[in-house]
Amino acid sequence: MANINVVNLAGAKVGEFELVDEVFAAEINDGLLWESVKHYRAALRQGTAATKNRNQVSGAGKKLWKQKGTGRARVGSIRTPLWRGGGTVHGPKPRSYEYAFPQKKLMGALRSAISAKINDGKFTIVDSFEVAEAKTKLFRTALNKLEAGKTTLLVESSRKLDEKLYLGSRNLQGVELVLSSEVHPYDLLRYEHAVFSKDAIEALQDTLKKFVSKRSKATDERSKAAAQKEVA
Template identity: 40%
Template sequence: MAKIEIIDKGKNVVEEREVSPAIFQQEVKPHLLHTVVVAQLAARRRGTASTKTRSEVSGGGRKPWRQKGTGRARAGSIRSPLWRGGGIVFGPKPRDYSIKVNKKVRRKALQNALAMKFQEGNLIVLDSIDLPSHRTKDFLAFAESVGITDALIVDVEPSRELLLGSRNVQSVKVLPQKALNVYDIMCYEQLVLTKAALEKIEEVLGQ
């Protein structure tokens, strides 16, 4: 069974514990990760782009000039798609871009993302995260002492000090454990979990 070291904010090992093989020792399947990331990004789209067809553009009910005798090309409406200010052919309409992904696929992809970080050696587990204040300076000192550079930090319930202290740091994102997702794991080189978050993840995904 695979083991992982749990460290404190001084990077000292305080405990070594086994991790769930059902999550961290499974084969990583890139196509699963791709499917879920595409679905997540698609779900973020607003889908509000809209254009008017010739039937929706204001005006154009009357024939602009008679059919014959003027020397001009024949025209039936000033809102023809050929005219400036006319209707748009095959333009976008409001739509839902979301893609259905089965619950088991989502679950498997999240397990795969966690396994990938563990197998790459980019999973850091801390006994806890206690910052003296919400100042960015204090967070940066903590990050440097632990070895955090480009990371997603996950706690069961992130403290106010952690949320505010990391808010200004572009290379770091903080999430509560229940909001953990494949896209955010993939976006950062490191995944940093608290011991409590790891236990909760194993409880939810390790069955």
């Protein structure tokens, strides 16, 4: 078990939070992170590209000239794909690029993303996001004191989210607010720094614990044993 400092919005330490090793001390899986980001971005695609086939383009269906006797190549319709302005064969049609992604893999990628942020020193836990007023200036000052960097992801639990936090942070450039139940590995990789409320990380840790497989636990235990052996 590792402890991480819990600070207030002024940057002063107010306590500690215990991180469960089976959740946050796992080996970072780059391949799983790549898969989760690919899935997320695929789901964002609009998929609206479309072309018209010969039944959809404009043009009369009348035969342009008689079949024989003109010396010209035979033609049946002005809408043929062989002609300029004709229909397109096998062109793109509106579709969804989204595909199924196992929840267990998503949770594994989320563990890796959080572990990477912790290892890089880009992870902060605050006791609360509560402020006196819904002022952008107050949150900008708080983030400066937390040394949060140019881009920051704020994560709050759904039961603690209030209007002051939403209104005070929405106009901050390079800052995004998400719920702990909706945070995605892509969010953590996209932003330089992550700031979680204590309630948010507690809720997320409880959720991630449920998806730690026995195989992952055994692998982590072997890795720790090997590391301790090397140190000894």
